[in-house]
Amino acid sequence: MQSPGFLLIISGPSGVGKTTITHEVERALGAVFSVSLTTRPITPKDVEGRDYYFVDKPTFEARRDRGELLEWAEVFGNCYGTPRGPVQDTIAAGRIMILEIDVVGAIQIKARMPEAYALFVLPPSENELLRRLRSRKREDETVIQRRFAKAKSEIIQAWECSIYDDFIVNRDLDKAVAEAVDLVRQRRDR
Numbered sequence: 001m002q003s004p005g006f007l008l009i010i011s012g013p014s015g016v017g018k019t020t021i022t023h024e025v026e027r028a029l030g031a032v033f034s035v036s037l038t039t040r041p042i043t044p045k046d047v048e049g050r051d052y053y054f055v056d057k058p059t060f061e062a063r064r065d066r067g068e069l070l071e072w073a074e075v076f077g078n079c080y081g082t083p084r085g086p087v088q089d090t091i092a093a094g095r096i097m098i099l100e101i102d103v104v105g106a107i108q109i110k111a112r113m114p115e116a117y118a119l120f121v122l123p124p125s126e127n128e129l130l131r132r133l134r135s136r137k138r139e140d141e142t143v144i145q146r147r148f149a150k151a152k153s154e155i156i157q158a159w160e161c162s163i164y165d166d167f168i169v170n171r172d173l174d175k176a177v178a179e180a181v182d183l184v185r186q187r188r189d190r
């Protein structure tokens, strides 16, 4: 018998490896990645429609005000939100829908859909997180320090809000991926 679909929330600070974990869960379990709407500027690494739908602020606000977003949050001064339609369709089709969203968004989802399964990915240490943020060579030092400060406060918030079902420490990426796939499989088969 096919297992019912459900929402999988994956959160964690920038640079912690959550995108790799997300892609592996997609591949291993046939899960579907929810493409968010964002007002943040597109970067050369982003693909429109695969990573995000890039929109301007008035478009974002209009869609949010029409009730088209399941949750939304402001991160680093930009708005991010989850389109409602694909989530409903994917779950109805019996598949796992992955939301790679921040803690504020995860709290909104859990309040409305307590059966959603929420994972938080932690770095092995603060120093290691800072090292990884720098090694991505994606931003200048000011932005890196801002992301680092936000990461530390997000980790505290994640512990304190008590909505996360499990925490994974990404010390070794292969092991963290295997652990995540295992946990999600257990949740699916329970």
Ligand code: 5GP
Pocket (backbone or CB within 6 Å): 011, 012, 013, 014, 036, 037, 040, 071, 072, 073, 075, 080, 081, 082, 100, 101, 102, 104, 105, 106
């Ligand atoms: P980035 O700009 O680095 O891709 O993402 C910045 C942050 O926004 C990450 O923590 C990411 O998980 C979060 N994020 C991405 N999409 C959404 C969304 O639809 N809703 C919420 N609440 N957060 C999101």
